[in-house]
Amino acid sequence: MKRSLPLLLAPLLLAGCLNQSTSYLVDGPNHAITLRAEQEYFWNNDVIVRMVTTHLPDCQRLFPMTTVPLAELDVELYSAGENVYSLRIGKQVMRVETASCTRLTEPTAAELGERLGAFKLNADKKLVFEKAP
Numbered sequence: 001m002k003r004s005l006p007l008l009l010a011p012l013l014l015a016g017c018l019n020q021s022t023s024y025l026v027d028g029p030n031h032a033i034t035l036r037a038e039q040e041y042f043w044n045n046d047v048i049v050r051m052v053t054t055h056l057p058d059c060q061r062l063f064p065m066t067t068v069p070l071a072e073l074d075v076e077l078y079s080a081g082e083n084v085y086s087l088r089i090g091k092q093v094m095r096v097e098t099a100s101c102t103r104l105t106e107p108t109a110a111e112l113g114e115r116l117g118a119f120k121l122n123a124d125k126k127l128v129f130e131k132a133p
Helices: 005-014
Strands: 019-025 031-038 046-055 059-069 074-079 084-089 092-097 102-104 114-121 127-131
Touching (some): 019 127, 031 127, 059 084
Antiparallel strands (some): 019 031, 074 084, 084 092
């Protein structure tokens, strides 16, 4: 019994961790921008934020973004023309071109484009994409 105790307690250590993703579908599931948020340990309030650009069958690429406190998980999504999108979290902005899943240079404020919405946690602590009004 003593040997199995650590195995029985392991799920409790992971129970409070956040490991979720949600997508903005550009043209259906084969052309999307997905945000992934991962909290490594339940006692750590920080989440690792990553973005996945998908344009199947041509490309799919994972881009590490940043680590932020869970309470500040709010990533804005902008469109700046055909297949060019920017994600802003705090002061960090990342711009990608989804046709080839390529990271572009950081945009100026004028190059951000139209705000499409934001990736954030809802009241149930689920990661969702909320469209801009």
